[in-house]
Amino acid sequence: MDDSILLPxxxxxxxVAAAEHAIAIARVTGATVHVLAVHEPTDFEYLPADEREPLRQATEAHSREAANSVADRVDNAGVTAVRTVREGVPYRxxxxxxxxxxxxLIVMGTRGLTAARETVTRVGVTTGRVLTLTDVPVLAVPLGGRQWADTDPTGPNRVVIPTDGSDAAERAAEYALELATYSRGAVDVISIIDETNPALKNAPAAIIELCREGGHDAIEPIAIAARNRDLSVTADVVRxxxxDAIVSYAAAVDADLIAMGSRGLATVDEPLLGSTTVRVLERSDRPVLAVR
Structure with missing residues (x-):
């Protein structure tokens, strides 16, 4: 499944919360965890030259300490860790x-130390840009929310997989089912009838039923794949x-993980990271696996 996990x-x-999930996944997959700390170039032009270098060194030392602290944690868990410290713009x-x-796989916190300078959302600038710019699956771990790595180190016990039938949703499902297989976790595959769609406003029952049938068609391949792994499956189409429906559903079933495509079928006019994914990341208090 995974040979190399990047842990910024x-x-x-x-x-640190993200590190626990990286360790849990690496334990069952045998992956190496690459611990990366990045310190941004500092602009101290207003200071005398002899004062700039100590500040630059202090910034680098903080990054090195952060990398070593987490890498030691990874090593102590019996997982191979590689330590890297770089200077530059973090997401780049x-x-x-x-x-x-x-x-x-990239495993990272949804927000880091720069959160105080960012907008009041759960998704930090660095995490958002990484999600947008890389094709590698990203497991975004919120602070203070549901942490499956703390309760079951073999994997999530319950996974919610929203799908609209897109290729990205299929890829997210494949990855999530692999994780659930290690822990024998239960899987909920859901499709959403979008009530914000103007075409469905005041739509007759026959149209809603067609949407429901389309939702079940999108769900079925993932549900079959889960059953083929002997996983417990619940399939549902919700309006x-x-x-909101995804986050509420995950909370209602006490899910450990939401796994979804980072862009769906209705994203022609959206940026590279779909608006639904962004909003789930902002509102979810449990880890979200986003796959392009």
């Missing part, structure tokens, strides 16, 4: 290292605002 860290509690360095390390 910055010393924040969010990145992360994307570069993804290619260098032949990364299969609502997509991101």
């Amino acid at each position: 860290v910055d010393g924040s509690a969010s990145s 360095v992360i994307v570069d290292v993804v290619a260098e390390a032949d990364t299969d 609502g605002v997509p991101h």
Whole structure:
């Protein structure tokens, strides 16, 4: 499944929470965890030259300490860790290292130390840009929410997989089912009838029923794949605002993980990271696996 997991860290509690999930996945897959700390170039032009270098060194030392602290944690868990410290813009360095390390999965906190300078959402600038710019699956771990790695180190006990039948949703499902297989977790495959779609406003029951049938058609291949792995499966088509319906459903079944495509079928006019995915990431208090 995974040979190489990239774990960006910055010393924040969010990145420590992400580390526990990277360790849990690496334990069952045998992957190497590449711990990466990035310190941004500092502009101290207003300071005398003899004062700039100590500050630069202090910034680098903080990154090195963050990397070593988490890498030691990984090593102590019996997982192979590789430590890397770089200078640069965090999301750009992360994307570069993804290619260098032949990364299969990125595990990172939804927000890091820069959160205080960012908008009041659960998704930090670095995480959002990494999700947008890389084709590698990203497991985004929120701070203070549901953490399956703390309760079952073999994997999530319950996974919600929203699908619209898109290729990205299929890929997310395949990855999530692999994780669930290790822990023998239950799987909920859901499709959403989007109540924000103007075409469905005041639509007759026959049209809604056609939408429901289409939802079941999207669900069925994933449900079959889950049953073929001897996993317990619940399939459901629900109505609502997509991101709210997904987050509410996951909370109602006490899911450990939401796994979804980062873009769906209705994203022609959307940016590279679909709006539903962004809103789920912003509102979810449990890890979200986003796959392009």
